[in-house]
Amino acid sequence: MTRAALTRIHHVGVVVRNLEQAYGFWRDCLGLPVHKVATVEDQGVRAALLTIGASEIELLEPLQPTSGIGKFLAKRGEGLHHLCYATGDVAGALAAARAKDVRLIDERPRPGLAGMICFLHPASTHGVLVEYAEPFPEDAH
Amino acid sequence: MRTLCIDRVTVVSPDAPRAAATFERLFTLPRAIGAAPVRGAALTIGDARIEFVTPEEGTPLAEALRTGGEGMAALTLGVADLDEAARTLERAAVAFEVRIDGGRRALEIDPRAAHGVRLTLVAHA
Numbered sequence: 048m049t050r051a052a053l054t055r056i057h058h059v060g061v062v063v064r065n066l067e068q069a070y071g072f073w074r075d076c077l078g079l080p081v082h083k084v085a086t087v088e089d090q091g092v093r094a095a096l097l098t099i100g101a102s103e104i105e106l107l108e109p110l111q112p113t114s115g116i117g118k119f120l121a122k123r124g125e126g127l128h129h130l131c132y133a134t135g136d137v138a139g140a141l142a143a144a145r146a147k148d149v150r151l152i153d154e155r156p157r158p159g160l161a162g163m164i165c166f167l168h169p170a171s172t173h174g175v176l177v178e179y180a181e182p183f184p185e186d187a188h
Numbered sequence: 189m190r191t192l193c194i195d196r197v198t199v200v201s202p203d204a205p206r207a208a209a210t211f212e213r214l215f216t217l218p219r220a221i222g223a224a225p226v227r228g229a230a231l232t233i234g235d236a237r238i239e240f241v242t243p244e245e246g247t248p249l250a251e252a253l254r255t256g257g258e259g260m261a262a263l264t265l266g267v268a269d270l271d272e273a274a275r276t277l278e279r280a281a282v283a284f285e286v287r288i289d290g291g292r293r294a295l296e297i298d299p300r301a302a303h304g305v306r307l308t309l310v311a312h313a
Contacts, residue, residue, distance in 0.1 A: 099265065149214060
């Protein structure tokens, strides 16, 4: 297995209206501990990662209605947003996707809450928005 | 409640076998074999699965496909103790139904309580 192999579900992204309200269900009822919270200004979101076994649930609250997440919320309401795979080499995984003619959203990896990340276009993946993440060393499970 | 893992992610598609084949080819994911039953084709990633379903008419997943199109439509989580999970949901006034899911007892949570997510809890095998 190469470092670029996809090894596990890193997280499943869920769009919510308000993080604090969402904690009432995901943290307090399901018992998932909050691992990390951050504001990602360039994506217009406040996000939280909640640990579930070797994976996480990522809650995404839009900062503005004009952000990508804000538009998703306005159009589709709260709910499942994207599926993120963990990899040990996000650049290699992205190159492998490009070699298979997958339509890309990100041409190169960029920093995100889950590590170095990139997104593939859902047009190539049956409507599923797919993210790759190479976790930062300090966040590795 | 002790919620232990992502059991599976459900993708709805008008052509589930084709969607599964696409994911198998693009992401080099193996077919799920010998695991707990799922409703369609399934691939394995780590300890979780991605299942691909062409839903029957009149089901919530068919509604998801009709309104949201092809894509990720449901999430199933594994818990340590399903009875304890049910008691926790009741105490929190979270609406749910008990269903048989792939031969296993499952708690199907009202999506309005789960922030729009069609969420099911099963006992972690």
